[in-house]
Amino acid sequence: MRILVRNAIVVTMNGNDEVLERGALVTEGNRIAFVGPAERAPAGPFDRTVEGERLIALPGMINAHCHSAANLVRGMMASKPLEIWRAYYRASLRGMGDDDFYASALLGGMEMLKNGATTVLDHFFGNQAGRFMGAGAAVQAMRDLGLRHVVALTLSDKNYEDTIPLDPSTSAGVSDEIRRISASEVKAANTWLEECEAFIEAFHAPEKLTTACPGPSAVQRCTDELLIGSADLARARQLPLHIHLAETKAQAILGRQVYGASLLSHLDSIGVLGANVSLAHSIWIEDEDINLLAARGGTPVHNPASNLRIGSGLAKIREFLRAGVNVALGTDGSASNDGQNMFEAVRLTALIHNQAGTDFRHWVKPLQALEMATRNGARALALDAGVLAPGKLADVVLLRRDVAAFTPLNDVVSQLVFCENGSSVDTVIVNGDFVVEHGRLLKIDEDEVLRLARRARMRLDPSIQSEMAAAAAMEPSLSEMYFRVFGK
Ligand SMILES: [Zn+2]
Numbered sequence: 470m471r472i473l474v475r476n477a478i479v480v481t482m483n484g485n486d487e488v489l490e491r492g493a494l495v496t497e498g499n500r501i502a503f504v505g506p507a508e509r510a511p512a513g514p515f516d517r518t519v520e521g522e523r524l525i526a527l528p529g530m531i532n533a534h535c536h537s538a539a540n541l542v543r544g545m546m547a548s549k550p551l552e553i554w555r556a557y558y559r560a561s562l563r564g565m566g567d568d569d570f571y572a573s574a575l576l577g578g579m580e581m582l583k584n585g586a587t588t589v590l591d592h593f594f595g596n597q598a599g600r601f602m603g604a605g606a607a608v609q610a611m612r613d614l615g616l617r618h619v620v621a622l623t624l625s626d627k628n629y630e631d632t633i634p635l636d637p638s639t640s641a642g643v644s645d646e647i648r649r650i651s652a653s654e655v656k657a658a659n660t661w662l663e664e665c666e667a668f669i670e671a672f673h674a675p676e677k678l679t680t681a682c683p684g685p686s687a688v689q690r691c692t693d694e695l696l697i698g699s700a701d702l703a704r705a706r707q708l709p710l711h712i713h714l715a716e717t718k719a720q721a722i723l724g725r726q727v728y729g730a731s732l733l734s735h736l737d738s739i740g741v742l743g744a745n746v747s748l749a750h751s752i753w754i755e756d757e758d759i760n761l762l763a764a765r766g767g768t769p770v771h772n773p774a775s776n777l778r779i780g781s782g783l784a785k786i787r788e789f790l791r792a793g794v795n796v797a798l799g800t801d802g803s804a805s806n807d808g809q810n811m812f813e814a815v816r817l818t819a820l821i822h823n824q825a826g827t828d829f830r831h832w833v834k835p836l837q838a839l840e841m842a843t844r845n846g847a848r849a850l851a852l853d854a855g856v857l858a859p860g861k862l863a864d865v866v867l868l869r870r871d872v873a874a875f876t877p878l879n880d881v882v883s884q885l886v887f888c889e890n891g892s893s894v895d896t897v898i899v900n901g902d903f904v905v906e907h908g909r910l911l912k913i914d915e916d917e918v919l920r921l922a923r924r925a926r927m928r929l930d931p932s933i934q935s936e937m938a939a940a941a942a943m944e945p946s947l948s949e950m951y952f953r954v955f956g957k
Pocket of ligand 1: 534
């Protein structure tokens with residue numbers, strides 16, 4: 470298909486951060502063929518011409534960290550620190566089957582597309598009942614929506630009790646629950662690696678919008694054998710590798726205890742850290758870790774809503790930017806965010822780092838926040854996207870500008886960041902194909918998505934109730950750990 474968008478404001482997000490006041494954009498097949506002033510647009514014929522007088526064109530945003538299985542429990546979790554929250558969240562996943570993973574991924578993917586994201590990194594974790602933990606159902610959902618997706622299969626081969634600094638004496642009362650979790654989730658490193666390779670074989674297909682890659686859960690949740698094996702697998706196939714890093718202080722403390730080094734420097738010492746590695750959160754890192762990230766080219770992925778919701782801490786985004794580190798943005802899962810709206814992530818990023826007493830000259834600028842959501846995310850995932858320029862993948866979002874958010878139009882980038890909430894998204898093009906028009910999905914019925922999600926949640930209710938009640942037994946020891954870590 471050949472598409473022309475003309476007379477729109479084109480926010481290119483290219484290296485010069487060019488904004489074209491009356492721009493044109495042409496796509497051919499799945500690539501962008503032209504971006505420039507409208508009067509210089511190539512001649513037709515075109516399969517579709519979009520009149521852009523009332524539109525703003527932006528590269529499709531890249532949600533660089535989420536968990537697609539979490540969408541059915543949005544709004545349900547108490548605001549509690551990660552280790553407590555996670556016990557309940559993991560419990561909520563245990564009864565899920567393929568239909569539930571499909572419905573959950575469909576719901577989150579719909580929300581992303583309708584709010585201007587065209588690519589997602591799904592750090593997929595389901596449960597051990599199904600093949601690939603259920604990741605195949607999530608891939609199918611995102612293909613059905615027309616959402617580009619990088620699915621990083623979560624791998625973890627350590628017993629739960631060895632992944633957090635629990636006090637052995639106080640954890641005695643919950644050991645049954647801990648043993649149950651470990652028994653149901655732990656496999657040997659080589660079994661995980663074989664499974665991950667089979668997953669990549671089965672699903673990796675960029676022409677179908679799917680990148681499949683390894684996603685070791687977190688440094689402290691994996692043996693070195695599994696981390697190194699994952700890195701080798703990613704490198705051999707030129708794939709990204711995604712991992713959680715230092716989301717909480719408890720994790721950082723455990724890293725020091727186990728490795729005698731920061732979690733990141735341990736990852737580097739075993740040869741895993743590289744430009745293909747993206748690291749969700751990266752909050753409780755040490756000063757030298759910032760230089761290490763800059764030197765190796767790894768990308769921290771900032772998830773501001775989730776960090777606030779479960780009180781994980783404030784990532785050192787100002788310091789990352791000053792050191793030239795590539796920072797990407799994500800929503801994280803809906804169990805710790807409650808939604809999948811990238812405009813919210815962008816706005817929070819441009820707000821929460823403006824802290825009294827810090828050097829205001831290094832506060833996150835609106836353009837920097839938007840870069841994180843577009844071209845930085847593409848770089849992290851090695852996707853030829855995130856910029857409106859010839860040769861790039863044709864992933865484009867068109868927003869209405871005849872709305873309050875852009876009236877009067879003072880500064881389009883600043884208003885995209887501070888005024889827009891996703892509601893102005895009119896048209897979304899992914900891989901050269903229309904997937905949203907007039908704010909509605911084209912490839913799948915929105916009411917059907919909602920119906921499937923409601924039905925899955927109802928079916929899961931008995932399991933969610935009983936598993937979460939069992940998880941409650943662990944809360945006292947996890948609370949004790951939290952207060953001990955923070956010296957309270
Ligand atoms: Zn996460």
